[in-house]
Amino acid sequence: MAPIMPPTRLEAMSTTVTPAERLLDLVIALTHTEHRMTKADVRRHVNGYSHAGNDDAFERMFERDKVTLRELGIPLVTLTDDAHGDDIGYRIDLDGYDLPHVDLTPAEIGVLSVAAQVWDGEHLDLPARRALTKLRAVSPAASGELSGHVLRIPPPSATFDPLLSAIADRAVVTFTYRAATSRAASQRRVEPWRLVVRDGAWYVLGHDLVRDAERLFRLTRITGAVRVGAAGSAVHPRSAATDEGAASVDGASGTTSTARVAVRPERAAQVRLRATSVTTGDGRWAGWDLLALPVGDVEDLAGLLAGHTDAVVVLDPPHLRDAVVSRLRAAAALAGPEAPRG
Incomplete structure (x- = not known):
């Protein structure tokens, strides 16, 4: 039998191998084998299969993965040895691959890998992972710059799909919306344009027919x-000069603006991630870092800043500072007087 893949990373067995990792390693192995791989070769050389507790477990695992490959449109070829007809082997026929030529850079593959995290645990999770497996088999490895990067956004909510469909169909949507400050609920009619992520949350950007203005609504x-x-x-076109940063967050106190906060050195990492600029403080704030932050939803940002207590001081704007102080006072009231010791 012709030699198969050299013992590279496929033989570096990890403690836990996810089905997606195992499937990707199987695709790489079957793509690069010069002739074919038998089941024994797969079990010995492909990361993840050695963890099967017995022969039956391995057979079930391998059969499921073969079905998945064929569902992905990956041409899995079955070959038999001329001398031993019962010695069955497998490989992937790249000439029969139904993908067109894919010309993606390592950085682009990395971005797609990170973007697929949006669907983690959601109904499109499996299709997203399968699509990545297919792309990685015929594309360069992901850029190391994005290795281990994790999106800091929640998965889409139940409202995501109907809004996405409405955007595609240019349809008006109607929903009940709860304001951030008053908590009052009201019915809104909106012509949706885009779904965007801002300050770690999903928003729909569109034309609010009730207020006749561009608005952001938090999902x-x-x-x-x-x-x-x-x-x-939906008939209102989106202005080419307007982006999601210029829209007001409906129901939030204040519109998009820039906040200035002082942060103690090497503290408040989550706050620093949102900064658009960082300068060194002087005078009263000597030894502190001065950060500029997009305000967006005041209530959300105030909650983040208040969570860092003495590590962060809001300098501007006043309404954001008041919101943070209000939260800190409420937390202090909940704590109550210190219990006597001894």
Whole structure:
């Protein structure tokens, strides 16, 4: 039998191998083998299969992976040895691969890998992982610059899909929305343009027909179902000069602006991640770092800053500082007087 893959990373067995990792390693092995791999070769050389407790467990694992490969459109070829007809082997026929030529750079593959995390645990999780497996088999490895990078955003909520469909169909949507400050709920009619991530949360950007203005609505504040109107019912075009940073967050106190905060050195890493600029403080704030932050949703940002207590001081704007102080006072009231010791 022709030699198979050299014992590279596929033989570096990890303590825990996910099904997606095992499937990717199987694709790489079957793609690079010069002739074929038998089941014994797969079990011995492909990362993940050695963890099968017995022959039956390995057979079930391998059969599931073969079915998955064929569902992905990957041409898995079965070969038999001329001298030993019962000695069955496998390989992937790249000439029969149904993908067109894929010309992706390592950085682009890395970005796709990170973007697929949006669907982690959601209904598109499996298709996203399978698509990445297929792309990685015929593309260069992901850029090391993005290795281990994790998206700091929540998965899409139940309102995501109907809003996405409405955007594609240019349809008006109707939903009940709870304001951030008053908590009052009201019905809104919106022509949605885009779904965006801002300050670690999902928003829908569109034209609010109730207020006749461009607005951002946070998806977690939409209560109940999103009702989608007829296709083509949305008529307001999005201005080319406007981006999501210029829209007001509906129901939030204040609009998008820039906050200035003083942060103690090497503290408040989550706050630093949102900074658009960092300078060295002087005078009263000598020894501190001065950060500029996009305000966006005041209530959300105030909650983040208050969580860092004495490590962060809000300098501007006043309404953000008041919101943070209010939270700190409420936390102090909940703590109550210190219990006597001894």
